[in-house]
Amino acid sequence: MSIINVNGLTKQFGSIAAVNNLSFSVEKGSVCGFLGQNGAGKSTTIRMLLTLIRPTSGSIEIFGHNLLTHRSEILKNIGAVIEKPDVYPYLSAYDNLKLFARLSGMKPTAARLKDILELVGLADRARDKVKIYSQGMKQRLGLAIALVHDPEIIILDEPTNGLDPQGIADIRNLIVRLSRDLKKTVLVSSHLLSEIEQMATHVLIIDKGRKLVDGPSASLFDPSKTIVELETLDPSFTRQQILNSPYGGNLMDDRDSSLVLQINRNEIPGLSRHLVTHGVDLVRLQPRHSLEDYFLQITNQNTDADTYTD
Amino acid sequence: MLTLIRIELYKIFRRPRTYIAFAAITALITVIQVGLSIDGEAYADFVMQTIKQSFDFEGKLLNGYLVCYILLQLLLVHVPLLIALIAADMISGEANLGTLRLLLTKPISRTRFTLAKFAAAAVYTFLLLVWIAFLSLVVSVWIFGTDDLFIVKSSYAVQLAEDDVLWRYAGAFGYALLSMLTVTALGFFFSHFASNSIGPIVATMSVIVFFTILSTMGIPIFQKIQPYLFTTHMVNWKEFFDQQVDADNIAISGSLQNPEKIARSAMILILHIAGFLAASVWVFRKKDVLT
Numbered sequence: 001m002s003i004i005n006v007n008g009l010t011k012q013f014g015s016i017a018a019v020n021n022l023s024f025s026v027e028k029g030s031v032c033g034f035l036g037q038n039g040a041g042k043s044t045t046i047r048m049l050l051t052l053i054r055p056t057s058g059s060i061e062i063f064g065h066n067l068l069t070h071r072s073e074i075l076k077n078i079g080a081v082i083e084k085p086d087v088y089p090y091l092s093a094y095d096n097l098k099l100f101a102r103l104s105g106m107k108p109t110a111a112r113l114k115d116i117l118e119l120v121g122l123a124d125r126a127r128d129k130v131k132i133y134s135q136g137m138k139q140r141l142g143l144a145i146a147l148v149h150d151p152e153i154i155i156l157d158e159p160t161n162g163l164d165p166q167g168i169a170d171i172r173n174l175i176v177r178l179s180r181d182l183k184k185t186v187l188v189s190s191h192l193l194s195e196i197e198q199m200a201t202h203v204l205i206i207d208k209g210r211k212l213v214d215g216p217s218a219s220l221f222d223p224s225k226t227i228v229e230l231e232t233l234d235p236s237f238t239r240q241q242i243l244n245s246p247y248g249g250n251l252m253d254d255r256d257s258s259l260v261l262q263i264n265r266n267e268i269p270g271l272s273r274h275l276v277t278h279g280v281d282l283v284r285l286q287p288r289h290s291l292e293d294y295f296l297q298i299t300n301q302n303t304d305a306d307t308y309t310d
Numbered sequence: 311m312l313t314l315i316r317i318e319l320y321k322i323f324r325r326p327r328t329y330i331a332f333a334a335i336t337a338l339i340t341v342i343q344v345g346l347s348i349d350g351e352a353y354a355d356f357v358m359q360t361i362k363q364s365f366d367f368e369g370k371l372l373n374g375y376l377v378c379y380i381l382l383q384l385l386l387v388h389v390p391l392l393i394a395l396i397a398a399d400m401i402s403g404e405a406n407l408g409t410l411r412l413l414l415t416k417p418i419s420r421t422r423f424t425l426a427k428f429a430a431a432a433v434y435t436f437l438l439l440v441w442i443a444f445l446s447l448v449v450s451v452w453i454f455g456t457d458d459l460f461i462v463k464s465s466y467a468v469q470l471a472e473d474d475v476l477w478r479y480a481g482a483f484g485y486a487l488l489s490m491l492t493v494t495a496l497g498f499f500f501s502h503f504a505s506n507s508i509g510p511i512v513a514t515m516s517v518i519v520f521f522t523i524l525s526t527m528g529i530p531i532f533q534k535i536q537p538y539l540f541t542t543h544m545v546n547w548k549e550f551f552d553q554q555v556d557a558d559n560i561a562i563s564g565s566l567q568n569p570e571k572i573a574r575s576a577m578i579l580i581l582h583i584a585g586f587l588a589a590s591v592w593v594f595r596k597k598d599v600l601t
Contacts, residue, residue: 050415052599075417082415086408090325099317103416145412 003028003153003185004049009058011044011209018044020209021058026187026202031179033200033217034189035295041209042189043083046157049187050080062153076105079151081159085142089131093122093141096130097148104149113148120144121170135162143171147178154178156188160195168195175199197291207299217291227252228268230259230275231284241278247271311422318430322396331392331438338388339381339445346377347453358460361467367460374451375459375475379551381446386486386547390493390518391511392438397431397497398510401594405505405601414599424594428498428587435494436487443483461551468552474563482547485572488579489544493518495586502593505601540582543575 002025011019019041026032036042047053049060051071060067062074087096094113101108117123120140130138139162146154156175160168176199178184190196196203197217204214232238239259242251250261263271265287272285322328346353354372355362404410413423459470470478496517500510521541524532536542552567566572 047411047599050411052411052414054596054598072417072419075415078415080412080415082411084408086412088321088324088407088409095324099320100412100416102313102317103413103418105417142412 001028002026003063004187005061006045006049007059007061009045009048009060010056011041011048011053012056017209019048019055019206022206022209022211023058024204024211024214026185026204028185029179029183030201031175031186031188031199032202032204033196033291034187034204034206035193035196036189036206037299039208040206042206043157044209045206046080046082046155046187046189049155050078050082051075052082076149077152078155079104079146079149079153080155080157081139081142081146082155082157084161085138085145087130087138087141087145090129092127092129093117093133093137093144094126096141097144100145101148106149108148116144116148119147119174136164136167139163139167139171143174151184153185153187156186158190159188160190160192168192172199193292193295203291205295205299212299224264225262226265226268227288228261228263228271229284229286229288230261230282231286232259232275233281233283235259238275238280241275241280245274245278247274311426314418314422314426315429315433318426319433322430322434327399328396328434331395332441334392335385335389335438335442336445338385339442339449342381342384343377343450343453346372346380350377350454357462361462370455370457371460372454373457373459374447374454375456375470375472375479376461377450377454378447378479379459379461381442381450382482382486382547385442385446386489386545389438389442389490391515393435393490393493394497394511394514395507396434397494398501398514399507400427400431400498401501402504402507402510403501405599406507408601410601411599420595420597421591424591425587428495428590431494431498432491435490439483439487439490443479447479459551463552469561470551470553471563474553477564478550481550481572485547485550485576488576488583489547492540492544492579492582492586495583495590499586499590499593502590502597540579543578546572546575549575 004026006025007023009019009022010017022041022045034042034046044053048055049062049067051067063077065074067074088099091099094117097113097116098108101113114123114126117126120143122137122140122144125133125137130141133141139159143156143159146156154175159175160171163171172195175186175188179186179199179201188196188200200217202215203217205212230238239251242248242259242261247261247263247267250263252260252262261271268285268287272282275282275285350372354376358367358371401410404413414420456472456475458472459468459475461468461470493514497510497514500513501507504510518541521539525536525539525542549568549572550566554562554565554567556562
């Protein structure tokens, strides 16, 4: 069941169409990865979903209602972080959270605010003024503000900006938890394709304001064709071992020190066991991010098509 | 709506910048009061020197009421800058902080949001005037005492009986509130067009200075447009300190020389406030938030 339906959405800035006749839907309870190169129109689309920008044409329906005519009741059930999570630097995290919770139409209890700050790992610094926070802490506070009123839909524009690897993993796990355990619908844009790949159940890719692809992640990139790179101390010995194994037909490429195979993702543990038991000194076995490959492939195709048209 | 206004006031009064205006007003009034308490009689003699050649004065010329009048004449020229500091920052400041986009993703209509912000700026203006009234009237009366208020105008002098002054100050401060709310509305309107507060503050002050010059110059072509400039009407709080005379040229206690002029000017200021506010709502409803 679709919870967000976008039809023929267009936004013109002068003669430039930042978003051009874009249509897509987001399934209830899904984590939709929203991808596109810089300037593709992701932020403009997200801002239109949040009524920050008025569309030139097209319609947006959320929870089955038109966004422009039912703005307030729809926004009550949406939490968002848009690019930088800017808040009031002269207030503490606790006061910021309380203020935005009240603006969301709720009267938050101290326990609720504490729970949310604990969820994002800021409980210990809740009373500090935000002006002394790091970018990562501000990002966490932005997430807390997005979640405090318990919205059904969470829209996150680059939520891992400025976070360290642990912070990125925390946010990823939180998003997965929100969807899996709390049945929230999450629309998340990110430059980190590997992160999107690990958490998105659906993917929407746009370029130059137009949709290239959308659908369930599993149908977009086939796990049976996962690319695996191998690095060993003796590449020619390894190559021989692979050719003599059931994986011989999967060998694709052979470079100076690394070998490339196309293999079903489920077969990767067997491949690694086979190589080790046959005396291969394995330095690195790395499945390449299939979403990244897919993204580059699809956006390059679009660029090529444009070039051809031109 | 009340919750929104409370939140906006909370934000205004949690910012250090807000207290600059209160501190500046306190410092300025204190300095003038100290100066007048040390050497005020000499100052009064200098101001009254031509009149003192023809009349004898009894009582305390330099009293709290006169000090308050002097302070108001000085301050109400400079207070617009202090008001612009906050009013012109109401929207542009949020855009500069980046909080505007987060605020507008909340379930609040843009019209209510704009009205709540203006209401909060208006409360700030009101409190600033209350503070000015307290310092310039209450404290001055406490320091200098009370007596009749004697004011020298350009071509005549007015003597207001001691018991006929306080209601005039109430009216003058009420009128001054309308004048300052016009500045608030103008600064608030400009704050919709920038993503930092410097531009709107400078624009507000430029308009006030420009219009004030046009309002005060006696060039005939300027005189034709003067009735339409809000700055012409902003200074009419002084009308509360003028009284009618009867057929024998005796002042009528409790009267106003030109109540119609006060009412007309007040209405023009109210129309300006409503106009700037309506324009603000219209602009904000159409605004794409790109910052």
